[in-house]
Amino acid sequence: GPKVLQIPSHQIIDMGQMVTLNCDPVSNHLYFYWYKQILGQQMEFLVNFYNGKVMEKSKLFKDQFSVERPDGSYFTLKIQPTALEDSAVYFCASSLGAANTGQLYFGEGSKLTVL
Amino acid sequence: QQKVQQSPESLIVPEGAMTSLNCTFSDSASQYFAWYRQHSGKAPKALMSIFSNGEKEEGRFTIHLNKASLHFSLHIRDSQPSDSALYLCATGGNYKPTFGKGTSLVVHP
Numbered sequence: 001g002p003k004v005l006q007i008p009s010h011q012i013i014d015m016g017q018m019v020t021l022n023c024d025p026v027s028n029h030l031y032f033y034w035y036k037q038i039l040g041q042q043m044e045f046l047v048n049f050y051n052g053k054v055m056e057k058s059k060l061f062k063d064q065f066s067v068e069r070p071d072g073s074y075f076t077l078k079i080q081p082t083a084l085e086d087s088a089v090y091f092c093a094s095s096l097g098a099a100n101t102g103q104l105y106f107g108e109g110s111k112l113t114v115l
Numbered sequence: 116q117q118k119v120q121q122s123p124e125s126l127i128v129p130e131g132a133m134t135s136l137n138c139t140f141s142d143s144a145s146q147y148f149a150w151y152r153q154h155s156g157k158a159p160k161a162l163m164s165i166f167s168n169g170e171k172e173e174g175r176f177t178i179h180l181n182k183a184s185l186h187f188s189l190h191i192r193d194s195q196p197s198d199s200a201l202y203l204c205a206t207g208g209n210y211k212p213t214f215g216k217g218t219s220l221v222v223h224p
Binding site: 004035042043044045048050055056058091098103104105106107109 | 119149151156157158159161164203205209210211214215216217
């Protein structure tokens with residue numbers, strides 16, 4: 001079935017550095033999402049994105065976070081600068097329509113470790 | 116803010132058993148109710164979803180929704196070892212599904 005690819009699968013960086021997590025969504029999908037999962041906790045909504053714009057972001061989406069999808073390429077999550085509490089698995093998802101019209105397709109996650 | 120809780124946290128059942136997983140939510144305006152399955156180290160994958168009160172069956176899987184009770188459930192008939200995984204429920208509005216913490220299911224042969 002359709003797949004969402006996330007790169008990298010794992011990244012270790014020092015606190016204060018910048019990191020960019022990349023997501024290659026399903027090709028004809030229009031809605032994109034990032035979720036954050038700290039070990040042992042539930043997956044929490046960060047942000048959604050449609051038509052080149054952020055539609056909604058949660059309180060977890062700090063000022064240091066940004067998302068973009070330049071020219072229909074990767075959907076990216078950038079964190080600058082990183083903090084220790086940013087260590088988590090970040091899941092990207094995409095959907096053809098709004099959530100109530102179709103399922104979300106998830107990637108396998110990017111595990112970020114901030115030292 | 117939507118609160119989604121799943122029960123039980125973990126479950127071990129023998130092969131062939133009926134398995135029931137539960138999800139409660141707090142926002143009565145939720146429009147979307149879905150179950151996802153996640154094998155270890157893999158992406159969560161949608162199993163099935165429902166949008167109005169009642170029941171929906173797909174193969175061995177049945178989803179029940181009772182909006183008045185703020186509750187929906189997943190039932191797996193004739194559970195198989197391959198069903199062993201983390202099951203996540205999700206609900207919410209159009210653009211921001213909220214996920215539960217998950218129920219870890221083990222089906223032993």
